[in-house]
Amino acid sequence: MFxxxxxxxxxxxxxxxxxxxLKSVLPVxxxxxxxxxxxxxxxxxxxLAFIVGACLLIIxxxxxxxxxxxxxxxxxxHIAVVSHSKKLxxxxxxxxxxxxxxxxxxxxxxxxxxxxxxxxxxxxxxxVAIGVGIFLVLAxxxxxxxxxxxxxxxxxxxxxxxxxxxxxxxxxxTAFDSGGVTTGPMTVPFIMALGVGVAxxxxxxxxxxxxxxxxxLSSVGPIIAVLVLGLLFSSEGGAxxxxxxxxxxxxxxxxxxxxxAFPGYFKEVAEAxxxxxxxxxxxxxxxxxxxLSEIIRICIxxxxxxxxxxxxxxxANVGFMPVGNMLGELIGQLPYNWIIVPIGMLLGYFIVxxxxxxxxxxxxxxxxxxxxxxxxxxxxSLSIGVAISVGLSxxxxxxxxxxxxxxxxxxxxxxxxxxxxxxxxxxIAFDSGGVAxxxxxxxxxxxxxxxxxISVGGNVAQDAFGVVAMVAMTPLITIQLLGLYYKFKxxxxxxxxxxxxxxxxxxxxxxxxxxxxx
Numbered sequence: 001m002f003x004x005x006x007x008x009x010x011x012x013x014x015x016x017x018x019x020x021x022l023k024s025v026l027p028v029x030x031x032x033x034x035x036x037x038x039x040x041x042x043x044x045x046x047x048l049a050f051i052v053g054a055c056l057l058i059i060x061x062x063x064x065x066x067x068x069x070x071x072x073x074x075x076x077x078h079i080a081v082v083s084h085s086k087k088l089x090x091x092x093x094x095x096x097x098x099x100x101x102x103x104x105x106x107x108x109x110x111x112x113x114x115x116x117x118x119x120x121x122x123x124x125x126x127x128v129a130i131g132v133g134i135f136l137v138l139a140x141x142x143x144x145x146x147x148x149x150x151x152x153x154x155x156x157x158x159x160x161x162x163x164x165x166x167x168x169x170x171x172x173x174t175a176f177d178s179g180g181v182t183t184g185p186m187t188v189p190f191i192m193a194l195g196v197g198v199a200x201x202x203x204x205x206x207x208x209x210x211x212x213x214x215x216x217l218s219s220v221g222p223i224i225a226v227l228v229l230g231l232l233f234s235s236e237g238g239a240x241x242x243x244x245x246x247x248x249x250x251x252x253x254x255x256x257x258x259x260x261a262f263p264g265y266f267k268e269v270a271e272a273x274x275x276x277x278x279x280x281x282x283x284x285x286x287x288x289x290x291x292l293s294e295i296i297r298i299c300i301x302x303x304x305x306x307x308x309x310x311x312x313x314x315x316a317n318v319g320f321m322p323v324g325n326m327l328g329e330l331i332g333q334l335p336y337n338w339i340i341v342p343i344g345m346l347l348g349y350f351i352v353x354x355x356x357x358x359x360x361x362x363x364x365x366x367x368x369x370x371x372x373x374x375x376x377x378x379x380x381s382l383s384i385g386v387a388i389s390v391g392l393s394x395x396x397x398x399x400x401x402x403x404x405x406x407x408x409x410x411x412x413x414x415x416x417x418x419x420x421x422x423x424x425x426x427x428i429a430f431d432s433g434g435v436a437x438x439x440x441x442x443x444x445x446x447x448x449x450x451x452x453x454i455s456v457g458g459n460v461a462q463d464a465f466g467v468v469a470m471v472a473m474t475p476l477i478t479i480q481l482l483g484l485y486y487k488f489k490x491x492x493x494x495x496x497x498x499x500x501x502x503x504x505x506x507x508x509x510x511x512x513x514x515x516x517x518x
Contacts, residue, residue: 013066020359021061027350029054032323035343040330045248046323052258053319056311057354063308064356068189070301074294075280076193088144095140095194099133099218101275102190108181108442119233127229128182131221136191139217143195149213149427150418156220157411163227164404170461171230173403176469178222180437183215185309186272188357188435191215192364212365216430219472245322261318265310273306312356316443325447332455340394340452344445348390348471349383351445355438358382365428373428377482382436385478389470390445396463396470397453403466407473414476417484425483432479433472441471 032050036042079098103109109128113121142152164172183191195214248254280298331340352358362375392406418426445467453464 018062024353053315056315060312067305072189099136103129103132105272127225128222131225135221139214167230173466175226179219180468180472183434185356212427219434324444325451328448328451332452344394345387345391349387352386385475389474417480421483429479437472
């Protein structure tokens with residue numbers, strides 16, 4: 001009885017998800033192939049690992065996307081039933097616990113923790129997790145008390161940039177990077193579904209719009225947490241761990257390269273899933289009381305999500321990371337190394353489509369707005385934003401331009417736009433910034449910047465780090481510009497409709513006048 005839905009999923013939904021992931025990964029894979037065959041020579045061993053990694057990415061993203069729909073989003077919605085109690089203390093406790101434990105389960109956070117010098121990994125992980133938990137509580141309170149998102153964001157980013165003025169330069173890029181990596185493939189589906197569930201208790205017309213913005217506020221917590229750690233701990237330089245380039249001579253060694261990596265990622269993702277399973281079990285017993293079929297469906301979805309994330313992270317770290325680092329080093333050695341700027345823009349344009357959480361956001365935006373904001377428009381705006389950010393990041397590595405010279409004006413422009421666009425676009429824009437900067441950014445674009453930085457003799461901690469922060473910033477502007485266009489287009493259509501109605505009214509008056517005259 002329970003196997004038939006699984007068979008149906010494998011026959012219909014899985015091929016569809018694999019097709020979507022193929023379309024997402026293929027363009028960036030093609031660009032890297034062209035670079036390796038036409039611009040810089042890459043060893044065959046690195047290219048073979050890259051091909052296998054690309055295949056794992058396609059399979060992993062397809063499984064993850066299907067699992068997120070079946071399990072992660074549903075768990076978030078079921079946990080959100082606590083909102084119907086309208087007990088503020090309960091909402092605060094639940095939001096804090098969910099924010100902390102889901103963030104601890106984010107694999108990208110561990111990658112970040114290993115890169116920060118002179119601070120214990122656990123200190124960073126738990127500080128960032130507590131920061132996300134506190135700001136998720138703030139996001140929930142915003143929904144209940146209907147607080148304007150743009151005013152909250154202005155106050156928070158004023159605090160962020162004030163703290164940044166007193167923090168050592170080596171911490172700045174890492175702090176802003178943390179805001180992007182902590183809202184990754186594990187966190188985003190859960191938090192966004194939680195927001196939809198909590199907003200459903202309201203009956204006003206703006207409840208759906210206010211369900212967005214949770215990722216935006218949750219991204220600020222990690223930045224403040226790492227900045228505070230930068231004030232408490234001392235640092236004298238960036239901790240750069242060179243990427244290991246695979247040396248493969250035959251197919252057996254290629255298999256061994258990936259087979260040796262799989263157990264580590266199976267364990268890492270299992271540790272990440274444990275808090276989620278525990279939270280679901282705690283809420284299932286006293287609150288949710290789901291039927292057996294729903295529980296089985298969620299368990300199957302968790303299995304898909306688990307396998308998908310293992311395949312995705314293995315492919316990205318073992319296959320994509322070495323080729324990204326090597327491309328950066330080799331292009332940096334060219335006499336015309338400025339070419340990395342347009343190359344970075346091209347890679348950024350396509351690579352955002354390979355981020356698993358982007359698909360979750362695009363679907364939810366289309367559903368909540370009932371198609372008023374199409375997925376294609378969202379995807380195009382995100383791609384343009386990430387392309388600009390990666391180009392600026394590569395230019396920053398080449399020139400040594402301080403990151404605050406870009407982040408300050410960028411966030412200033414984003415916050416200024418929030419007063420001129422519909423509020424839903426501001427919430428979606430700030431959510432998309434955290435969503436766009438996921439595993440692909442951390443495992444390909446960051447090594448690309450690191451390799452380039454080493455070649456040109458730059459400071460890795462100050463110049464190479466910050467790519468994630470830039471990728472998280474530019475969508476705030478491009479999505480809101482989309483909102484400005486949407487607002488202008490809607491106003492123009494409304495004006496045209498009013499003109500048509502006035503014209504029809506004038507014609508009716510003329511007809512009546514002529515009839516009376518006769």
